[in-house]
């Protein structure tokens with residue numbers, strides 16, 4: 001009789017969207033990019049080939065791969081005027097804030113940001129974003145430690161170039177280890193796309209208003225920086241350090257179960273995966289292998305293992321299908337690579353860029369309609385408000 005339909009609030013959490021890019025089966029723990037399982041991609045491809053796959057729908061031929069690599073190389077330099085932007089950020093500025101600001105500013109430095117130009121030359125747009133942003137990220141790190149920036153080199157692969165820009169120094173040359181490059185490729189591949197997560201939905205929504213690609217990606221960076229999303233990998237390490245210092249794993253597991261306690265087991269749970277996140281399974285295995293291979297020991301890995309053991313045998317976690325997600329072991333590998341904790345979410349953003357570009361391209365190629373979700377109104381009815389009005393004197 002009210003004329004309003006009320007739906008179960010859980011309906012509000014879902015919004016169907018059609019895409020050909022990534023397939024997830026949350027019950028079975030399956031993740032495929034353009035139909036290819038991630039387990040095959042990490043064994044047989046490099047990150048830049050996966051970037052091409054996500055954007056184009058097919059892995060590149062050798063000729064396409066070489067052309068794309070050359071585009072990455074010629075688009076790896078940051079405009080020198082933009083380099084001076086770093087002089088004006090305070091030393092403690094979080095690199096995600098720097099990144100979202102700098103990416104937005106790219107629209108001022110590169111003309112033809114209209115959608116048609118950007119989509120028609122998608123390889124340049126993709127290469128410019130994933131290459132320049134990689135340079136920006138390394139420059140932000142150098143700025144944060146007061147070191148001079150290291151420029152990209154034309155003779156290095158994507159991941160080797162990033163590690164070199166991060167850790168090379170005029171007084172202490174960085175030795176590029178093939179194993180570190182292999183691990184970084186795997187981490188970037190595993191983070192490259194994940195269907196309609198919070199930041200990708202942000203990119204599709206903002207992009208649908210025909211905002212230029214740089215501003216659209218900047219919005220995605222902001223969404224990803226949240227502690228419940230991409231910021232979780234940094235939160236996991238903070239949490240493991242707390243548990244290590246306290247020594248009582250069970251205490252933290254019980255805190256996470258207490259609904260009156262805001263503490264959550266970071267790196268656990270997922271809106272879609274109701275089993276082990278397939279990315280976390282690969283990262284966990286690579287974590288153990290890499291630390292063994294490089295004789296690098298990290299006590300936090302043992303803490304993580306204990307947390308997982310206790311949680312996965314606890315009815316609260318079992319009943320809610322709460323398992324480790326992509327963020328649970330990632331931070332331990334980044335630490336082993338020498339990446340500082342405030343750069344962990346930047347690493348996630350670098351990897352997710354091709355996924356965002358692929359969704360933006362798919363969205364603008366499909367419709368020019370702006371994203372405008374309809375809501376289900378569950379507020380007051382006219383009958384409920386008439387009384388209030390009747391009591392007011394005009």
Ligand code: SDX
Nearest residue numbers: 194197228229230232256264265266267268269270271320
């Ligand atoms: C990413 O969407 C994507 O694909 C994201 C991502 C990607 O690649 O883009 O996979 C990357 O963001 C991974 C998630 C990283 N975030 C974290 O690790 C933060 C910790 N996790 C939780 O905050 C939570 O699990 C979320 C945010 C990830 C998912 O939350 P949901 O789906 O909204 O689940 P929920 O909050 O409704 O939880 C259901 C129940 C609740 O308990 P009850 O109300 O049933 O009693 O499970 C509990 C929650 O309290 N719960 C947790 C928990 N996660 C859920 N309890 C303790 N610790 C947790 N981590």
